[in-house]
Amino acid sequence: MPSALLPIRISDLHLIKGGRAVLGGVNLVIEEPGITVIMGPNGAGKSLLLRCLHGLIEPDQGQITLGHRRIADCRKQQAMVFQQPVLLRRTVLQNLSFAAPEIAKTNPQHLMHALEAVNLADRADQPARMLSGGEQQRLSLARALLSQPALLLLDEATASMDPASVLLIESLVRAQSAQGTKVILVSHDQGQARRLANEIVFVCNGQVVEQSPANQFFTASQNPAAKAYLAGEILI
Amino acid sequence: MDVLAEAFRLIITLDEDLFEILWLSIRVSLIALVISVTLSLPLGTYLAITQFPGRKFCILLLNALMGMPPVVVGLMVYMLLSRSGPLGFLGLLYTPSAMIIAQVVLITPIITALAIQVIENLHQEYRDTFCSMGVTGRRAVAAYLVDARYALTTCILAGFGRAIAEVGAVIIVGGNIDHLTRVMTTAIALETSKGNLTLALSLGTVLLALSLLVNALVIGVREYAGKRQYA
Ligand SMILES: Nc1ncnc2c1ncn2[C@@H]1O[C@H](COP(=O)(O)OP(=O)(O)OP(=O)(O)O)[C@@H](O)[C@H]1O
Ligand SMILES: [Mg+2]
Numbered sequence: 001m002p003s004a005l006l007p008i009r010i011s012d013l014h015l016i017k018g019g020r021a022v023l024g025g026v027n028l029v030i031e032e033p034g035i036t037v038i039m040g041p042n043g044a045g046k047s048l049l050l051r052c053l054h055g056l057i058e059p060d061q062g063q064i065t066l067g068h069r070r071i072a073d074c075r076k077q078q079a080m081v082f083q084q085p086v087l088l089r090r091t092v093l094q095n096l097s098f099a100a101p102e103i104a105k106t107n108p109q110h111l112m113h114a115l116e117a118v119n120l121a122d123r124a125d126q127p128a129r130m131l132s133g134g135e136q137q138r139l140s141l142a143r144a145l146l147s148q149p150a151l152l153l154l155d156e157a158t159a160s161m162d163p164a165s166v167l168l169i170e171s172l173v174r175a176q177s178a179q180g181t182k183v184i185l186v187s188h189d190q191g192q193a194r195r196l197a198n199e200i201v202f203v204c205n206g207q208v209v210e211q212s213p214a215n216q217f218f219t220a221s222q223n224p225a226a227k228a229y230l231a232g233e234i235l236i
Numbered sequence: 237m238d239v240l241a242e243a244f245r246l247i248i249t250l251d252e253d254l255f256e257i258l259w260l261s262i263r264v265s266l267i268a269l270v271i272s273v274t275l276s277l278p279l280g281t282y283l284a285i286t287q288f289p290g291r292k293f294c295i296l297l298l299n300a301l302m303g304m305p306p307v308v309v310g311l312m313v314y315m316l317l318s319r320s321g322p323l324g325f326l327g328l329l330y331t332p333s334a335m336i337i338a339q340v341v342l343i344t345p346i347i348t349a350l351a352i353q354v355i356e357n358l359h360q361e362y363r364d365t366f367c368s369m370g371v372t373g374r375r376a377v378a379a380y381l382v383d384a385r386y387a388l389t390t391c392i393l394a395g396f397g398r399a400i401a402e403v404g405a406v407i408i409v410g411g412n413i414d415h416l417t418r419v420m421t422t423a424i425a426l427e428t429s430k431g432n433l434t435l436a437l438s439l440g441t442v443l444l445a446l447s448l449l450v451n452a453l454v455i456g457v458r459e460y461a462g463k464r465q466y467a
Contacts, residue, residue, distance in 0.1 A: 056364050076370055086365040089383040089466040098379065099369050129465035143369075 003182035005066040005074055005151045007031040008053070013062035015048055015206075022048055023059070024206040030199070035173065035183040037193045037214070040203035041229055046186045047083055049203065050153050053184070054080045066151065079149035081157040083186075085140035087128040092120060092139060095128045100146040111146075117172060118142045119165070133160040141169060145176060152176060154185040158192065170196055190230065194218060202226045243438035254438055261419040264332050264406075265399040268339035272399075273392055276344050280351030281377055285359045295352065301345035310408030313338045317409065330411040335419065338405040343395040350391035354384045386461035390454045397450045401443065 008030040015023035023045050030036055038046050051057045053064060055071035055078075066074050088095050096111045097104035104111060115121040118138040123131065128139060137157055144152060154173070158166045170192065177183045187193055193200060197214040202223065210223040221227055246254050283294055315321050317329040317337070328334045358380050366376050381388070403421040410417035412426055420439045427436035461467040 051364075054368060056367055078368075080368045082364065082368075086361055088362075088379065098371075127464040127466060147369075 003150045009065045034198035036199045037197035038186045038201045044203045045206040077150040079144035080153040083155040085136045092128045093124040099143045114142045242434045246438040268336045272344045276348035280348040284352045284355035306404035310405030334409040335406045338409045339399045347395040354387040
């Protein structure tokens with residue numbers, strides 16, 4: 001069952017921040033289900049693009065539609081994991097029950113399963129903000145998955161995780177995608193992009209400069225900025 | 237030294253006059269605190285998370301009120317409650333109720349201003365996440381209040397500390413009437429001027445102990461919250 005929020009259409013998206021166009025005319029159509037990985041240098045505008053997609057930032061110009069609907073009409077079908085996870089000043093388990101009060105009432109066992117899936121079951125009653133950075137990211141992914149979103153946005157969700165956690169999260173994301181959730185994931189990790197991506201979107205200086213199937217991107221990218229990025233050269 | 241010894245004797249033997257005064261002080265300040273908290277938490281939360289024209293001005297006004305000298309507050313409440321004043325018909329002047337009103341006027345701006353700070357910071361931090369999770373309106377407000385519980389507790393304690401230690405306003409609207417509106421601070425002022433240092437000192441000691449207790453609680457709450465990353 002493909003995601004109800006496809007195709008994702010971004011047309012001529014402009015965003016001005018601090019007197020500067022941080023997104024300068026983004027055009028992007030994502031039609032394929034599966035996992036799209038957004039790559040690009042620091043400050044390219046990846047996080048802002050994700051926030052626009054999630055409806056957290058109103059663009060100065062341009063339009064976004066998801067499955068031919070406006071963002072406001074389908075926000076509930078989306079979930080996002082932020083680059084810096086924000087957790088409530090409560091226990092690990094309470095963070096989940098706050099995000100999904102319905103489930104907490106009818107099927108509290110499900111919340112424990114969700115914690116088990118990210119290897120945090122034994123920390124259920126600990127204050128959530130006392131978790132380490134990687135554990136916090138795992139918890140916020142578990143929280144995002146509770147709503148069974150049709151679109152899952154991940155902003156460097158595995159950035160501070162150890163290799164085992166990265167693989168654990170990747171398998172969760174892959175499983176979610178297999179259930180029909182469209183996943184858009186920002187990552188600097190080329191290994192991760194190779195493992196997960198069906199499609200790569202390369203962002204540079206506030207614009208999408210390349211969109212191609214993953215294998216093609218890594219083997220035959222023609223874009224000079226993308227080539228330089230993959231070769232580890234600093235882009236300015 | 238005799239005075240000091242005698243003062244401690246009054247405290248240790250639970251002297252009746254002393255405890256009448258102490259009890260009234262605590263009662264007045266606690267009631268004022270309850271009223272003030274029910275006003276300032278909703279007001280502070282509203283001002284912290286709602287954008288409207290004039291919001292900055294409201295906050296400015298609150299900060300100005302916060303710095304208002306207590307005697308001026310006393311004078312204003314006095315004029316309000318005096319027989320020819322707009323609320324004169326209530327006959328509240330020189331009653332504990334008048335003192336409660338003065339203390340409410342004094343500490344509400346303080347607690348509100350502190351609460352605004354706390355909730356505003358939390359709102360900044362949580363906004364995107366709540367937006368993402370579809371948490372809005374009452375649920376968001378309730379979550380802010382719950383998650384700010386420790387910080388708000390210290391704001392409330394600060395308000396109580398201010399209320400119980402206050403003299404100027406309370407003496408004007410309460411009148412420092414024996415057995416009726418005499419509280420610790422006004423009694424200390426009076427007994428000192430009369431030269432009755434024993435009672436003044438024993439009340440002073442109790443007041444000091446109370447203030448130490450409040451501050452210890454503030455520190456304790458902060459420490460507990462900090463340790464669990466709940467601050
Ligand atoms: N509120 C803001 N005000 C001014 N400039 C901003 C603001 N938010 C972001 N920017 C700028 O927009 C640009 C893009 O930011 P963004 O966070 O999208 O980068 P990114 O591609 O996610 O980078 P990274 O890989 O480091 O996470 C940056 O240069 C940043 O300085
Ligand atoms: Mg980013």
